Amino acid sequence: MQKYWILSLALCSAQLVGGQSLMVTSMDSIAYVNSHNGTQATAHISVKNNTATSKDYRVVRRRIGTTGLVDSNYFCWDLCYPTWANQSQGTVTIAPGATANDFSGYAYVRDSSANGQDSIWYTFVNASDANDSLQVPVVYAFNRYVSNSESTLPLLSVYPQPAMVGQRIYGIPTDALKLEWMDLAGRVHEARSQNDGSVIAPSAQGIWILRAHYSNGVRTARIILQ
Numbered sequence: 305m306q307k308y309w310i311l312s313l314a315l316c317s318a319q320l321v322g323g324q325s326l327m328v329t330s331m332d333s334i335a336y337v338n339s340h341n342g343t344q345a346t347a348h349i350s351v352k353n354n355t356a357t358s359k360d361y362r363v364v365r366r367r368i369g370t371t372g373l374v375d376s377n378y379f380c381w382d383l384c385y386p387t388w389a390n391q392s393q394g395t396v397t398i399a400p401g402a403t404a405n406d407f408s409g410y411a412y413v414r415d416s417s418a419n420g421q422d423s424i425w426y427t428f429v430n431a432s433d434a435n436d437s438l439q440v441p442v443v444y445a446f447n448r449y450v451s452n453s454e455s456t457l458p459l460l461s462v463y464p465q466p467a468m469v470g471q472r473i474y475g476i477p478t479d480a481l482k483l484e485w486m487d488l489a490g491r492v493h494e495a496r497s498q499n500d501g502s503v504i505a506p507s508a509q510g511i512w513i514l515r516a517h518y519s520n521g522v523r524t525a526r527i528i529l530q
Contacts, residue, residue, distance in 0.1 A: 325355045326428055326438040329403050333442060333513060334421075334524060339413040340448035347442045349407040351428055353398040360395035360431040363407065366439075367424050374422040374444050377411040395431045411444040421445040443486075460516050466528035469509055472502040473527060480516040487512055505529055 337345035363381040382394035430436035462475040476497045483495035
C-alpha cells in the first residue's frame with residue numbers, strides 16, 4: 305500500500321468559539337493518494353479535552369460533496385467501523401487536558417485511477433451532552449499522477465499567525481507555480497503572490513488552507529483569519 309499525505313498541521317476548529325470542550329491539535333486536512341497504484345487515502349485527527357474534567361466522546365460520520373469518490377470509506381475511533389456504519393457504538397474517554405490520537409479515516413480507491421476530491425465531516429460528540437460537539441472536515445483527494453510526499457517539497461512557513469482578513473500573509477516561496485486558498489468546505493479560490501513574497505488573505509473569517517503548487521507536488525499551510 306502506498307500512501308501520500310498533504311498537511312499534518314495543528315488546526316483549531318471555528319466551532320470552539322461557542323466554548324466547546326474539544327479542540328483539534330493536529331490533523332490531515334487533505335489526504336492525497338495515487339489512485340492508480342494506491343489502495344486508500346488515510347487521514348488522522350488528534351483532539352484535546354480543554355476542560356477540567358474527563359469526558360467520553362463518540363464519533364459521527366457525515367458526508368458532503370457530490371463526486372461520490374468517498375462512497376467507499378470507513379473510520380476508526382474506539383473500534384474500526386465498516387463502510388455502512390456512520391456512528392461509533394463506543395466512546396473514547398479523554399482526560400482533562402489530554403489529547404486523543406485514536407481517530408483515523410480511510411477512503412478506498414483500489415486502482416480506480418480516479419481524479420478529483422470529496423469531503424467528509426466527522427463530528428466528535430460528548431456522550432453526556434449532545435450540544436457539546438466538534439465538527440472536523442477532511443478532504444480526500446485522488447490523483448493518478450501523485451508521486452511525491454509533501455516532506456520532499458520546500459517548506460511553506462507563512463506569517464503572521466493568526467492573521468486578519470484581507471491582511472498580507474508573508475513567507476510565500478518564489479518558486480511556487482500556483483497559489484490557491486481553500487476553505488473548510490473544499491471551495492478553492494485563486495491566489496496571487498505579491499512582489500514582496502506575500503499573498504492577500506481572503507475576506508472571510510475562519511480557517512483557510514493555502515496551497516502552493518510546485519512542479520513535483522503541493523505544499524499546504526493553514527491560516528486562521530480573524
